[in-house]
Amino acid sequence: MYPAPFDYHRANSVDEAIGMLSDIGEGARVMAGGQSLLPVLKMRFDELTDIVDIGRIPDLNQIEENGNGVSIGALTTHSCIAASALAGSVPILLDCASGIADVQVRSRGTIGGSVASGDPSCDWPALLHTLDAEIQCQGPNGTRTLDINGFVEDLYQTALQPSEIITGIRFKRPGAGSGGAYCAFKRCAPAYPTTSVGVQLTITDGQVESARVALGSSGLTPIRAQQAEAELEGQSLGAGQIGRAADAAVAASDPVDDQRGSADFKRQLIAHLTKRAIGIAERRASGEQVVNSHEYY
Amino acid sequence: MSERIGITVTVNGTRYEREVEPRLLLVQLIREELRLTGTHIGCDTSYCGACTILLDGEPVKSCTMLAVQADGGEVLTVEGLEKDGKLHPLQEAFSEHHGLQCGYCTPGMLMSAYYLLEQNPDPSNAEIRKGIQGNLCRCTGYKNIFAAISDAAAKMQTGS
Incomplete structure (x- = not known):
C-alpha cells in the first residue's frame, strides 16, 4: 500500500516545526515516530498535503x-x-x-x-x-x-x-504508600487493547486516601471513572468496595461492538481488569514487587 | 507530484544515495530500489513483522516507516546476517530445527531473534516469546522457531 503523495519537511527545532506548520496550514500533519500516522497514510484515511517530521528535534527525548x-x-x-x-x-x-x-x-x-x-x-x-x-x-x-x-x-x-x-x-512521582497498575487485554501483541484500565492508589493506614481509575479503549475518548474513584476513597479495600468500583468503572465506559469484541464482552473485561488493577496497585502500594503488563491470547 | 528528497542510507555496510518520493516506504526502498528482496512485505498493516529490519541497531517494521525517516541511518537486513559465505548461527538453527515451513515470516523472525540475542544472549522461553511477539507465523505453531532460537543462543554462547 502506498500513501498518497505529500510534501515532506524535516524540522530541526520546535520553533522551526511550528513555523512550518503555520506556513502550510490545514493540510499539514506532525509526525514523530509515525507508528499511528503511517498506517493512516497507507489506508489513505486522512487527506493531508504535507508532513512535518519532528522526529529528530534534539532534546525532546529526555x-x-x-x-x-x-x-x-x-x-x-x-x-x-x-x-x-x-x-x-x-x-x-x-x-x-x-x-x-x-x-x-x-x-x-x-x-x-x-x-x-x-x-x-x-x-x-x-x-x-x-x-x-x-x-x-x-x-x-x-x-x-x-x-x-x-x-x-x-x-x-x-x-x-x-x-x-x-x-x-x-x-x-507517586509518593510512599502509593501504588499503581495498568492492565490491558489485547487479541495479539501488535493489536490495540480490547480494553484497558489504569489504577493509582495512595493508601495510608489501610485506608485509600486517593484513587484514580482511568479506562482506555472503552469509548470515544480515554475515560476517567470518577465514581469508581469515589467508591474506593476513604475505604479500606475489600471485595465489596472493589466490586462496587468495578461496577462504577463499567458504568463510566461506553464501549461499542467491533472486531475486537462485543460491547458486552468489553464491559465484562473492564470489570475484570479494574479488579485486577486495584489488586496489583494495592500490593504495590504496600511495597510488594508485582510483574504486570499487557496480556494477550 | 511531491518533491523528491535526497537521502543516504547504509544497508548491510554499503552506502546508498537516492532521490526518493517522500511517500516511499522504507521496505519499498529496500526491495524495489536496492533490490534486496530478502525483506518481505506481509500484512502491510504493521501486524505481521515480516518486514522487520534493524535501523541503527533497533528493530523496526520497515513497512511502517518512510524511507526519508531512515536518512543517515544504518540498516541491517536478513541479507546482512551471512558473513563470508557462512550462515549466521540463527539461520543454521532455523534450518536444523525446521523453524519454518513456507518461509514467508522467516526474514523478520531472524531479525527479531538477532536483536533479542544481542540484548539478551541467554533468553528464557518466556523472553524468546516476548522477543518475537511482533512476528506472526501462520505455519509452524512457533514451537520449532522457539527451539531454533534457543539452540542458536546456546551455540553462540559456547562459540560452537
Whole structure:
C-alpha cells in the first residue's frame, strides 16, 4: 500500500516545526515516530498535503526528574521509557511502556505521539489520567500547559490548537504508600487493547486516601471513572468496595461492538481488569514487587 | 507530484544515495530500489513483522516507516546476517530445527531473534516469546522457531 503523495519537511527545532506548520496550514500533519500516522497514510484515511517530521528535534527525548517532579520529552519512545530508571521505580509506567504493541513498534512510537493522536485506544492517554499528568504544548502563541483531563476532546480530536505541538509530559512521582497498575487485554501483541484500565492508589493506614481509575479503549475518548474513584476513597479495600468500583468503572465506559469484541464482552473485561488493577496497585502500594503488563491470547 | 528528497542510507555496510518520493516506504526502498528482496512485505498493516529490519541497531517494521525517516541511518537486513559465505548461527538453527515451513515470516523472525540475542544472549522461553511477539507465523505453531532460537543462543554462547 502506498500513501498518497505529500510534501515532506524535516524540522530541526520546535520553533522551526511550528513555523512550518503555520506556513502550510490545514493540510499539514506532525509526525514523530509515525507508528499511528503511517498506517493512516497507507489506508489513505486522512487527506493531508504535507508532513512535518519532528522526529529528530534534539532534546525532546529526555526523561528528567527534579525533586518529585517528572518530565518526559514528547519524543521519548516506549522502549526508552520501558528501559528507564524511572519506569523501574514507578511500575505503572513499566506496565504500559513494555506492553504497547510489540518490540518493533516500541522502538519507534513515542509518548507524545500517543497522546497527540487523540486515539482512545492508545495506552498513554488513559494511563496519564492516573498520574494527573500535564501536557506541555508549544505553538505560534508560545507555550502552555494543559491538564490531561479533557485533553482528548473527542475521537481523534485533542485540545491542541492549529500549529501547536506537544513538547513534553509532566507529573509528580507517586509518593510512599502509593501504588499503581495498568492492565490491558489485547487479541495479539501488535493489536490495540480490547480494553484497558489504569489504577493509582495512595493508601495510608489501610485506608485509600486517593484513587484514580482511568479506562482506555472503552469509548470515544480515554475515560476517567470518577465514581469508581469515589467508591474506593476513604475505604479500606475489600471485595465489596472493589466490586462496587468495578461496577462504577463499567458504568463510566461506553464501549461499542467491533472486531475486537462485543460491547458486552468489553464491559465484562473492564470489570475484570479494574479488579485486577486495584489488586496489583494495592500490593504495590504496600511495597510488594508485582510483574504486570499487557496480556494477550 | 511531491518533491523528491535526497537521502543516504547504509544497508548491510554499503552506502546508498537516492532521490526518493517522500511517500516511499522504507521496505519499498529496500526491495524495489536496492533490490534486496530478502525483506518481505506481509500484512502491510504493521501486524505481521515480516518486514522487520534493524535501523541503527533497533528493530523496526520497515513497512511502517518512510524511507526519508531512515536518512543517515544504518540498516541491517536478513541479507546482512551471512558473513563470508557462512550462515549466521540463527539461520543454521532455523534450518536444523525446521523453524519454518513456507518461509514467508522467516526474514523478520531472524531479525527479531538477532536483536533479542544481542540484548539478551541467554533468553528464557518466556523472553524468546516476548522477543518475537511482533512476528506472526501462520505455519509452524512457533514451537520449532522457539527451539531454533534457543539452540542458536546456546551455540553462540559456547562459540560452537
